[in-house]
Amino acid sequence: MRSLTKFYSLPGLRLGYAITNPQRLKRWGLWRDPWPVNTLAEVAGITAIQDIHFQEKTWAWLKPTKWELFQGLEGIDGLQPLPSTTNFLLVKSQLSVAKLQFQLLQQHQILIRDCLSFPQLGDHFFRVAVRTSGDNNHLLSALRQIMHNL
Numbered sequence: 107m108r109s110l111t112k113f114y115s116l117p118g119l120r121l122g123y124a125i126t127n128p129q130r131l132k133r134w135g136l137w138r139d140p141w142p143v144n145t146l147a148e149v150a151g152i153t154a155i156q157d158i159h160f161q162e163k164t165w166a167w168l169k170p171t172k173w174e175l176f177q178g179l180e181g182i183d184g185l186q187p188l189p190s191t192t193n194f195l196l197v198k199s200q201l202s203v204a205k206l207q208f209q210l211l212q213q214h215q216i217l218i219r220d221c222l223s224f225p226q227l228g229d230h231f232f233r234v235a236v237r238t239s240g241d242n243n244h245l246l247s248a249l250r251q252i253m254h255n256l
Contacts, residue, residue, distance in 0.1 A: 112193050112235075113164065114154040119147040168193055172236045178246040179234075184253045194235045196221070201256060203232045206249075214248035 109122040121143065124131070143151075154160075176195060179187040184200040199206055203220045210216040221231040234245060 110151055110154060114150075114160075116147075116150055116154065119150055121147045121151045123151075168236060171239060171242065174239065175234070175236055175242045175246070178242065179249070182246070182249050182253050184256075185249065194233050196231060196233050199230050199232060201230075201253065203229050206252060207232065209252050210248055213252070214244070216245055216248055 107122065107124045109120075111117055111120060111122065124134075126134075172190070172193065172195070176187050176189075179185050179195065179197055186198040188196045188198070190196065203218070203222075207218055207220055210218055219233040220229070221227040221233060222229065224231070236242065237245075
């Protein structure tokens with residue numbers, strides 16, 4: 107199963123695919139919620155998948171940039187990023203994420219995604235997308251400042 111949402115920056119379309127054998131697909135059909143795909147999403151998905159240049163360029167950029175962000179987060183006391191195969195990182199924080207989120211937004215105009223919608227994670231996990239090196243460095247600098255001052 108793959109979602110095209112994050113990799114291709116198609117958040118409103120909720121588009122993905124599954125490659126499996128037909129018997130498994132029939133079993134999934136018995137219990138999953140219907141997920142209809144409209145014409146716009148279908149055209150966008152086909153176009154995105156055919157853009158090999160974008161895929162190659164993104165994979166070449168994403169891996170080293172994500173590693174730099176991971177290492178930067180790992181170097182901040184009170185934060186623990188978790189390994190990821192996606193284009194975002196889940197980070198455990200010793201500080202309440204609600205407090206961290208408020209300070210990042212108020213002082214640095216940076217919004218991080220809390221993970222309160224995942225009850226098992228609670229208020230000590232947040233998620234950040236891998237962005238440009240400049241954006242990532244801005245985030246890291248802001249997190250260092252906030253975590254150091256608390």
